[in-house]
Amino acid sequence: MPKKEQNKLFAIPQNQNKLGILFVFLYSLYKFTRGLIAIFLYSALTQKLSNYWFYVTLGLSLLFLIVLVFSYLSYKNFKFHIDYKNYRFVLKQGVFSTNTLDISLQRIQQVYVKRSIIHRIIGVCSLVVESAGSSDKEIEIKALSEDKALALQQELLALKAEESSVNKELSNDLLKEDLNENDFEQAEDSLLKNNVEWTYKLGLKKLLLLGLTSNYFRGLGLIIVFISTVYGQFSQFVDDNAYWKGAEEYLEKEYTSVFEITLVLVLSFFILFGLSILVSIIETILKYFELKITKKKESLEVEMGLKTNTKWSLNPNRVQIVTHSSNPLQSRFDLHRLQLALIGSDDQVKKNSLIIPGLTLNKLLQIQNFLFSVKLEKGEFVRMNPIWLVKRLVIISLLTGGAFFLNYFVGWFRIELLALILIPVGFILLILQIFIFQRSKLAITPNFIIKSEGVWFKKRKYIELFKIQAISVHEPIFLRKRELVHITFHTAAGDLRFNYLPKSYCAQLNYLLYRVESSQQAWM
Amino acid sequence: MKDFVNNSIDLDDLPDFESVYLKGSVKTYFKKMVLQWAIFCLVYSLILLALVNLNWGIPIWVFKISSLFAFFLVLLGVFLSFKRYRSIGYALRQKDVIFQRGWLMKKTTVIPFNRIQHVASKQSFLDKKLGLAVLRIYTAGGSGSDISIVGLLPEEALKIKEFIIQLIDAEERTE
Incomplete structure (x- = not known):
């Protein structure tokens, strides 16, 4: 028995890392500062508060103290443990009240390690547990040492896998005890061996190249959002009518010929273009800094990000739609992007999609092979009606x-x-x-739905047939005479739609339905 | 897996979901839609009447046009209700459920039984008075693929619900 006890690392309720106090403290301060910065800037600029500096300091120190007490209490009252007997993850939290959360391990969808900048400064990380449920879908243990976070992640995932296998094989309670013993050893073995098959890292040079060849429209969009936000923030303080009038007069006076207007347009275009490239590069580096993929026997681990470093552990069952994309520039440098739509706990598709950029075609195919249950096959493509x-x-x-x-x-x-x-x-x-x-093409092969799209940024989307949840056929009244339809394939992680298909193509859907209905494969 | 690799499948031999006979909704559903429309139009007319009597200085031609508009609205509502009532149809096959609705935008959804998450039958206040029911079928595909079969008799809805639930349970037992 002692051996078994050793395994149960998380059996007793425990606190987070002590640095958690510091984390909550810094995090709350950060939030306060962000909320109050506008007031401070305004008062500093107008010097309205300078007469009341005593009260301001007093108020601020009080705020500091309250935040400190709050941080301590929220650390002290935060306790978590695993109930090994009933396969549940239990979490107690709350500053003044106590809130107990109790999650069945079976319902856990995803466990991953996350690191923000504050986390990095202090040297801890947080563990996020996502579960499928109506409320409290996501819980976060905000401060754990890295070793502990990884150990807890492994433990939760191993127990989840074990429980579902136990559930499937036997429901006999008498035998359960014995089986647990074996499974624990198995889980431990796999932990020890840490069976890494290969790893892939994205270096800084490739990252720069990726930013340089990425979609500049995104950079442009970000600039526009930034400018409009800043403008919105400061337009309350500044009387802008004078500026506009001045600008208008200037334009009317100085720029009268078409040539000059063209010149200004072209020049501002180039400046905006350069800025967009810069922003795209910065965004790429922030998002995908130190991208690292570790392929293990039964899972794929992906880690990336400068601002918030996130670590995912991917199981092929959760992936519903696989999108491979690249533009001509990137494919020249052998950079390919993989986007995975994952089952989420709600309708938000965007949130539950994982983007892995900067893959060589070889690695991308390797990952695809791991994600698909069968080999990809070629199919006959159809186009939209002209x-x-x-x-x-x-x-x-x-x-x-x-x-x-x-x-x-x-x-x-x-x-x-x-x-x-x-x-x-x-x-x-x-x-x-x-x-x-x-470029828009659709194929239904014996095992896949494949859709091609995109002019510059070429995309190819794959869905395995058994992952389809339902099919919808739309026949708008204005297309009925021409016998054209739109087809939507629904999956648990979003839809795939193809428009303007001949009605005769619905015969393919009969095959698709046949495949789904005779499938015994679990779609998640 | 091995059972499914079978390249010699002839598409023509497979059951065709488009040639299935679809059962239409009951006539009461048309009545319900017209009734709902009548209530809406009644409220609209009452507001118009109240405004006329309040004497807020709104010129009378505004009311004339509004009344004309209301008249066409009534006709349009009845017409659209009729078209919608005629467009609704559903069918249960051995392995899936088919539901069709819409006139301007006809939409046919097929949900295999082994992808249904749960089924619920619902009755609003008006439904209870008229003897109607709605059967809602949920999948993991989210709101896009969930369907509400409207215009059913309550006992019909119950029967379908039980049929599907029993099928889902049987499926889970074999897994």
């Missing part, structure tokens, strides 16, 4: 024409300026539609 393309072309032409028509009556812009912007944009959009049409 009616889609015709419709898009008509809409774009109408919109461009309409803009000119409207301007003729309203007269907001000069016709040259409008032509300068609208004609190239319209033309690019037209060409883009043709490429979109060519």
